[in-house]
Amino acid sequence: MGVKHIDYWDPNDQDFWEREGKRHARRNLWISVPALFLAFAVWQIWSVVAVNLNSVGFDFTASELFTLAALPGLTGATLRIFFTFLPGIVGGRNFTVISTALLLLPTIGIGFAVQNPDTSFATMAILAALCGIGGGNFSSSMANISPFFPKKEQGGALGINAGIGNLGVSAVQFLTPVVIGLGFIGAMTGSSQTIADGREVWIQNAAFVWVVPIVIVTIAAYFGMNNLPGTKRSFKEQSVIFKNKHTWIMTWLYTMCFGSFIGYAAAFPLLINSQFPELGMSSLAFLGPLIGALIRPVGGWISDKLGGAIVTFWDIVIMIAATIGVIFFIQINHFPGFLMMFLILFMTTGIANGSTFRMIPVIFPAKEAPAVLGFTAAIAAYGAFLIPNIFGWSIDTMGSSIFALVIFIVYYVISLVITWYYYARKNAEVKC
Incomplete structure (x- = not known):
């Protein structure tokens, strides 16, 4: 089903592409985009809800709050492994409808749970885990x-x-x-809470505000998207990717950039609060993922022109420099410098997200590339779980996030060498 049943598909046939392929492709893309936008929003709800819980009457420890922010990363990454192969099994349009509708489970559940300060940590953890559905949707998309x-x-x-x-x-x-301060939404979703400074808030709005958009986009996907002919494949047919060493190399490289992007995004509000508690600047945390997301298409576009490997190589060089800059400004307790360096770091993760994903269709045959894209994205998403926990461990044991950042620098240096050796140098195995 969909707008039109498609019997033939070959986008590399220029006549077909101009005649009708481009029209179908763009329609499916522009429905996929808001579906994925909502998936990421649901995936990262806990990165900001966790910051507000104790102020409305909950009594979770710092470690528990970091865990709630990290759990969607763990389940999201795991679900991506399975979601990677499901569009090929049940059809891309079909699975977009199913996976988008499933986002209603955590959003409605969180909306009710946060209204009761007696809600157990276990219940909150289950709801945080369900937010991983949003993370899983990236691979299938x-x-x-x-x-x-x-x-x-x-x-x-x-x-x-x-x-x-x-x-x-x-x-x-x-x-x-x-939205947690908007009473007209709160009036429809439950009673308000009073935070420490006396302000009235409706913390349930953080989740409920996404319910109507999810319903609208699910309906749009049902009626507006297509299943492509010739793209359905069994898991066995798709699993050939695991025998190719470049699947694992590109998984390492995409984890380097997307794992950093989503992990830093999940940890950034709590990290700002822990490193500069006197400033109350966690509200600026949105700037990092905003920059990283906006520049990702630029990374893909530049790589179409210059080649993904060379863009990735020089981008990693800047990532390393920016991370060293973050460490420097933490040591001198300078928040503006810390924020500037972290924003540059987010920018580099976004560019590399685009450039590494451009490399994959060049390295792999057309029948393998979609599965490789999904699988590399699945493993990279574990960054959303690992990075907040590594930061939490570093702060608990060392009293600072600096040791965590040193670990990340080592990872980036190894990634730089891998990119140069396999893809960027003059006699590289695969020039891309």
Whole structure:
């Protein structure tokens, strides 16, 4: 089902592409984008809800709050492994409808749970885990969109889908402080809470505000998207990717950039509060994922022109420099410098997200690329779980986040060498 049943699909056939392929591809892309935007918003709800829980009567420890912010990353990454292969099994349009509708489970559940300070940590943890459905949707979305476009345009198309989708992270961090203060929404969703400074808030709005958009986009996907012919494959057919060493190399490299992006996004509000507690600047955390998401399509576009490997290589150089800068400004307790360096770091993760995803369709055959895109995205998403926990461990044991940042620098240096050796140097195994 969908707008029109498609019997033939070959986007690399220029006549077909201009005649009708481009029209179908763009329609599916522009429905996929808001679906992915909402998925990322739901995935990262806890990065901001966790910051507000204790102020409305909950009594969770710092470790428990970091765990709630990290759990969606763990389940999201795990679900991505399975979601990678489901569009090929049940159809891309079909799975977009199902996976978008499933976002209603955590949003409605959180909306009710946060209204009762006696809600147990276990219940909150289950709801946080369910937010991982949003994280899982990324792999299925990218695997679905890739076959719609010819190879020469896949970098840009995947960059738009992922980049605007990633904006959901920034949107939830920017909108939450606003919507929890809106009584006209709260009047429809439950009673208010009073925080320490005496302000009246409706913390349930942070979740309930996404319910209507999710319903609208689910309906749009049902009626407006298509299942492509020739793209359905069993898991066995798709699993050939695991025998190719470049699957694992690109998984390492995409974890380097997207794992950093989503992990830093999940940890940034709590990190600002822990390193500069006297300033109350966690409301600025949305700027990082905003910059990283907006620049991702640019990374894909530049890589279409210059090559993904060379863009990735020089981007990692800047990542390393920016991380060293973050450490420097933490040591001198200078928040503006810390924020500036972290924003540059977010920018570099976004560019590399686009450039590495441009490399994959070049390295792999057309039948393998969608599964590789999904699988690399699945493993990279564990960054959303690992990075907040590494920061939490570093702060608890060392009293600072600096040791965690040193670990990340080591990872980036190894990634730089891998990129140069396999893909960027003169006689590289695969020039891309």
